[in-house]
Amino acid sequence: MKYMLLIYSNPANWAALPEAERNGLMAEYGTFTKDIVDSGEFVSGDPLAGIEAASTVRVRGGASDVTDGPFVETKEHLAGYYIVDVKDLDRALALAAKIPDARFGGVEVRPVLDMSGAEM
Amino acid sequence: MTTRVEVEGLLREVAPQALAALVRRYGDFGTAEDAVQEALLAAALQWPAEGVPDSPRGWLIAVAARRLIDWRRRESARRDKEAAAVDFVPAQSATLPGPGDEPVPDHDDTLALLFLCCHPALAWPAQVALTLRAVGGLTTAEIAAAFLVPEATMAQRIVRAKQRIRSTGIPFAMPAREEFPARLASVLRVLYLIFNEGYATTSGPALARADLTGEAIRLARELHRLRPAEGEVAGLLALMLLTEARREGRTRDGALVPLLEQDRGTWDRALIAEGSALVTATLRTAPVGPYQIQAAIAALHAEAKRADDTDWRQILALYNVLDALDPNPVVALNRAVATAMVHGPGAGLAVLDGLAGEPRLAGGHRLAAVRAHLLELAGRPDEARAQYHRAAAATTSLPERQYLLARANRLP
Numbered sequence: 001m002k003y004m005l006l007i008y009s010n011p012a013n014w015a016a017l018p019e020a021e022r023n024g025l026m027a028e029y030g031t032f033t034k035d036i037v038d039s040g041e042f043v044s045g046d047p048l049a050g051i052e053a054a055s056t057v058r059v060r061g062g063a064s065d066v067t068d069g070p071f072v073e074t075k076e077h078l079a080g081y082y083i084v085d086v087k088d089l090d091r092a093l094a095l096a097a098k099i100p101d102a103r104f105g106g107v108e109v110r111p112v113l114d115m116s117g118a119e120m
Numbered sequence: 121m122t123t124r125v126e127v128e129g130l131l132r133e134v135a136p137q138a139l140a141a142l143v144r145r146y147g148d149f150g151t152a153e154d155a156v157q158e159a160l161l162a163a164a165l166q167w168p169a170e171g172v173p174d175s176p177r178g179w180l181i182a183v184a185a186r187r188l189i190d191w192r193r194r195e196s197a198r199r200d201k202e203a204a205a206v207d208f209v210p211a212q213s214a215t216l217p218g219p220g221d222e223p224v225p226d227h228d229d230t231l232a233l234l235f236l237c238c239h240p241a242l243a244w245p246a247q248v249a250l251t252l253r254a255v256g257g258l259t260t261a262e263i264a265a266a267f268l269v270p271e272a273t274m275a276q277r278i279v280r281a282k283q284r285i286r287s288t289g290i291p292f293a294m295p296a297r298e299e300f301p302a303r304l305a306s307v308l309r310v311l312y313l314i315f316n317e318g319y320a321t322t323s324g325p326a327l328a329r330a331d332l333t334g335e336a337i338r339l340a341r342e343l344h345r346l347r348p349a350e351g352e353v354a355g356l357l358a359l360m361l362l363t364e365a366r367r368e369g370r371t372r373d374g375a376l377v378p379l380l381e382q383d384r385g386t387w388d389r390a391l392i393a394e395g396s397a398l399v400t401a402t403l404r405t406a407p408v409g410p411y412q413i414q415a416a417i418a419a420l421h422a423e424a425k426r427a428d429d430t431d432w433r434q435i436l437a438l439y440n441v442l443d444a445l446d447p448n449p450v451v452a453l454n455r456a457v458a459t460a461m462v463h464g465p466g467a468g469l470a471v472l473d474g475l476a477g478e479p480r481l482a483g484g485h486r487l488a489a490v491r492a493h494l495l496e497l498a499g500r501p502d503e504a505r506a507q508y509h510r511a512a513a514a515t516t517s518l519p520e521r522q523y524l525l526a527r528a529n530r531l532p
Contacts, residue, residue, distance in 0.1 A: 001289045088291035089241060094299065111289055 002112035045082035135257035140229030150282035159184035246281035351406025361395035362418035432461035465498035485514035
């Protein structure tokens with residue numbers, strides 16, 4: 001089953017970290033990614049640019065309205081994601097628990113719907 | 121001739137085993153659970169009249185599997201109608217278990233079923249409902265009656281929980297070793313919730329609610345049988361037995377009677393002996409945990425012939441351990457009472473003063489009720505009366521309010 005692990009983090013917390021600690025966390029991310037690539041569970045995953053680079057598009061009455069900023073204003077932002085292909089939810093939850101930001105913000109685990117068998 | 125009651129008992133014992141076998145074989149929990157429910161209904165109708173089959177579990181599995189395969193066939197027929205189903209499955213070719221084909225019961229299967237029903241990815245009301253239905257073998261109507269909600273509400277809760285199991289991919293499997301303690305704690309919490317729902321509430325039809333405590337004890341016994349070395353499983357079972365033992369003495373004419381004023385002659389000595397023996401043996405062998413400590417405290421209360429014989433020193437020591445293991449405001453309040461019984465009401469009141477800023481107690485009635493009690497012991501009736509009234513105004517339970525007001529009126 002495929003799951004998306006959505007990493008929520010507060011950028012202020014990251015900014016407040018001493019550089020050595022931040023580098024340590026980045027190294028942890030590197031190890032985590034390498035582990036799930038090696039185990040064959042990694043499908044894709046990337047960090048996202050900060051919300052200062054976000055734009056939100058809403059089309060209303062046929063007209064497109066673009067605003068600067070994220071869709072929802074919150075302290076914790078979607079900071080990155082992984083898509084993994086694993087045996088079941090328990091494995092997805094176990095992987096989510098290994099993501100460094102799970103200790104500070106949180107990681108939302110969502111099944112990816114398989115549309116390959118959908119009726120057209 | 122087997123009576124209806126005997127059949128029901130037998131069915132509830134084998135139901136989770138049959139369900140586990142079906143989930144193992146066919147994968148889908150939701151459909152398997154529906155199929156087993158139908159098989160249980162059929163058995164409840166047939167067995168009392170026609171006799172219990174040689175292998176009740178095999179019978180249930182066969183009937184449920186037939187039902188499940190029927191559904192699948194109908195479902196795929198519906199899907200394939202336009203595709204003019206060429207790969208039609210002949211009616212008898214599907215994998216129906218035959219005689220001697222009965223799966224060897226795997227003890228971990230019932231456990232895996234419990235872990236599935238109590239998965240933390242489900243909300244706890246869903247965990248409770250699923251556990252009672254899938255592991256306890258209760259019907260939706262019975263569960264709804266026990267929780268005083270309309271059957272349609274409970275049915276919807278169960279359907280949604282099953283959909284969520286499927287959509288989120290909750291597995292039918294034993295948790296990984298590193299997850300095991302947390303997942304077991306989640307199972308124990310569900311059993312404790314079921315027990316408390318049956319025990320703590322004084323509203324509703326008393327008999328139906330008593331069934332919930334009985335059911336929780338039955339499930340805890342089964343879990344203890346499967347995992348005898350888990351100290352907290354034994355601890356929870358002992359706690360339930362020791363609490364259940366006091367059921368009769370807990371109310372008089374519909375009013376609550378506090379522990380120290382209960383008629384100890386009404387307590388169930390057999391349950392007390394069993395619970396005490398269990399917790400004593402467990403504390404000697406297993407790593408200590410909050411359920412065991414609570415059971416040990418309950419055992420000390422139960423073993424005192426009169427309220428005055430209560431070994432408060434030991435109880436206080438145990439509350440101190442509990443407070444270190446699992447600090448929470450209710451434990452702290454009980455520790456204040458035990459402190460008062462050992463070192464005098466003034467010492468107990470001092471412990472309460474330390475809880476004044478506790479947000480989880482703010483607005484509730486418990487802090488005021490305990491303070492009132494300790495002020496009464498300290499011979500300060502006017503302050504006690506004010507606190508009893510304050511607690512009575514804050515509680516939402518009618519019997520509790522009546523009790524608190526009666527205490528206030530009894531003061532000099």
